[in-house]
Amino acid sequence: MDFMKAYELWSTDPFFDEGTRNELIAIKDDTKEIEDRFYRDLEFGTAGLRGVLGAGTNRMNVYTVAKASEGLAKYILSCGEEAVKRGVVISYDSRHFSPEFAQITAQVLAANGIPSKLADELRPVPVLSFSVRYFKAFAGVMITASHNPSKYNGYKVYGEDGGQVPPEAADAVLSNIEAISDIRTIKMMDIEEAKSKGLVTSFGPEIDEAFTNMLTKLVVDQEAINKQADMSIVYTPLHGSGNKPVRRILEAVGFKNIHIVKEQELPDGAFPTVSLPNPENPEALSMAIELAKKTDASLVFGTDPDSDRIGAAAKVVENGEVKYKCFSGNQMGLMLLDYILDAKKKLGTLPDKSFAVTTIVSSKLVKSICDYYGVELQETLTGFKFIGERIKIDDEFGDKHFQFGFEESYGYLSGVDVRDKDAVVAAMLICNMAAASFEKGETLADRLDHLYEKYGYGVEQTISCTLEGKEGIEMIGACMVELRQELTNCKNLAEAKNLLGGASVVAVRDYKESKRYVFTDSGVEVEEITLPKSNVLLYELGGNKGIDWACARPSGTEPKLKIYMGVYDSDEARAKASFETIKGQVEGYVKSKL
Missing domain, CATH: 3.30.310 (TATA-Binding Protein)
Incomplete structure (x- = not known):
């Protein structure tokens, strides 16, 4: 079907809701816009779906989400009765239509007889990954477009290990999606009916408690936290899903002086205070840095909407003037890796056959650090799904021990109970590392300088x-x-x-x-x-x-x-x-x- 035929179907068929039809009728004279919306189906890859919100086959909307969910459902059904019984865990972030897309996913799965656990409020990527493993589900779905502009949303599929589905599974889901010749044939069970039949249940506080308890076990130096409990810290959730889990873990491990950027505290899919909700960009931390100056904070950090990325800045004094130095994704990854390995080496808790994982486009200084501590370095393609896969192969089912993984795009992971980028554990570790530096009378900027002196610039x-x-x-x-x-x-x-x-x-x-x-x-x-x-x-x-x-x-x-x-x-x-x-x-x- 060419793009004009698809446009005519979507803009006239009563199957599509009135809002969708009216949106499309409004562009009837804009052939270029029609083509962009309908020249292809929104691509489903190893990262799932991600696209601009709006009407059309090449947009994120209730119909493309339903189609992806139908493809996922057919894949799960093909995997057998046990896969169906274990079901799917679904969560979502603060973006426009994220709760609606999450519910539609559950309704399509229910229509196929597949049970799902639906988050009772927004929760970030690392909590979704953890929940898949905690509930022993067969799959997971996260509604998010990560750090993209507000006009985007997305649909990420996770496997039973809690990692994003590998290429083979993604291809199988895609094959099922492509086999759907008419989107109007997709069935959705009424949400109340699905709940009454036990096909849709909710999850919440139980997971929050279990997730936080897991993270407390990943503290590197509790003594440093105890001594620096009053260290002034500024955090901004950037209108996303990190607010509650990040504050929960920082308070649980003992940090007592945390300041939140109030204007960016509550979820808001419009991200009204930033041009882009991406902590990779220093300007996204500008409001947090202004608050840091007022509160004399030593550390500033922010998480993106689905709280899988984190950006941080440290207080420095140059020529008597207080400034805040923003760290790149590579710089923070190098510091965290060196900090974790050094602390474990000194404590005698760094096991033989330890390994770290990074990507081919991340800093090449990682090898020097790993060589220094006698830790194997593994490199993967870009994408945390590949880092999660190495954990599964070499730690979960192998005889090696995962220590840390990161990619240059501000994604970090410690521990094995989450299999995707985790800005929540990273927030705790960065604060722990800052506290350890303060114990030595240093800042994180000093720590980075020492690292470069040791391993090269x-x-x-x-x-x-x-x-x-x-x-x-x-x-x-x-x-x-x-x-x-x-x-x-x-x-x-x-x-x-x-x-x-x-x-x-x-x-x-x-x-x-x-x-x-x-x-x-x-x-x-x-x-x-x-x-x-x-x-x-x-x-x-x-x-x-x-x-x-x-x-x-x-x-x-x-x-x-x-x-x-x-x-x-x-x-x-x-x-x-x-x-x-x-x-x-x-x-x-x-x-x-x-």
Whole structure:
């Protein structure tokens, strides 16, 4: 069915509610907008659904959510009676229509005879992940678009291990979704009927208590918390779902002086006080920093709407002036990893066969830290589902011991009872680490300086090129095709300097083709890559420590092409100077393809 036929169906058929039809009738003369809404079905990938709210097959709405839920239901039914009996746990964040989408999910599952446990109020990603494991459910659904703008929402599916479903399961769900030829055939059980039949039940305080109790066991240094219990801390939930669980764990472990940004405390899907509810952006913490100045806070942090990401800043004094230094996702990940491993090493609680996990686009200094403590480092593709998968394989079903995982996009995880990014445990650990630093008369900024002195300086940055709509997706795809074609045509080391605008490329990892191309003076050597296929090009740039790099990768959840870079050196000034040169070459060259 072409996009105009789909538009005509949605705008005229009484199956679709009046609001949907009126919204579509209002754009009847805008062919471009109609095409963008109907040229495809909203893509269901390993991250589930994520899209702009609105009417259309390429939008997030009650009908696309119902279709995804029907596909999930058919997948669960195909997995047998035990899978059906164990059912699904459903939660949601503060975004527009999140509670409605959660309920529709439960109603579609109920119509298929599949029971679900529905959160009695908004709860974040880590609580959903924990709940799937706690209830021994077969699957989970989280209604969220994470840190995206307010016009977005999404639908994430989790497996029985509490991690996002791996590619194989996602493909099976997608196959079932694609088999639905007529969305009007999808059945939904009335919510009251579903409740009366026991097919929809709610969960709440029991999980909150169990989740908090689990987190208290992950404290690294309780003595430091006890001594620094009155440390002034500012927290902002950014209108999201982290408010209650974050405050609950901080109070449970003993922090007594926590200040909340009142204007950003309550859930609000419009996120009215920020341009983007993303703690990766320092401006998202601006109100929290202003409160910190008034309360003389030593630490500031904020969580995104589904509380899987966290951004933090620490008080510093420069030339007598109080300022707040914001840390990057890589910097915080490096500090937490070093802090956890160092504390466990000193206490004698770091077991043999310990491992940490990070992603291919995160800081390359992670290996130096892991080597120092004798801990195995595992690298995965971007996406915490892959980190969760390593925990399942090597810790839950193996003989190794997971210590910490992180990715550069401000996602962290400690412990094995949650299998996705967890800003709640990260909040507790960051506060614990800050308290330990204060015990030494230092700040987190001092801790970072010491880390760089010990392992080498790293200058890293992620640049996002946002290109929305059908044309944007096509431009991103064309850019990757052109970069890959240039790689294919490159014959030796001399020609490799043309791949990224003059940057000294020594090798390229093409994860889509599962090949690593190593350039020599006389030709190209090809090695196999064992990670799953992904549309990623990672350029190895050598450098003084031999680990400089750059990467081009389309985002899996947003209409963005991401450009990553990292430069490392034993000298800070030299690292910064080299980075600026490489950034100019790489950013300019990749953007010229868009």
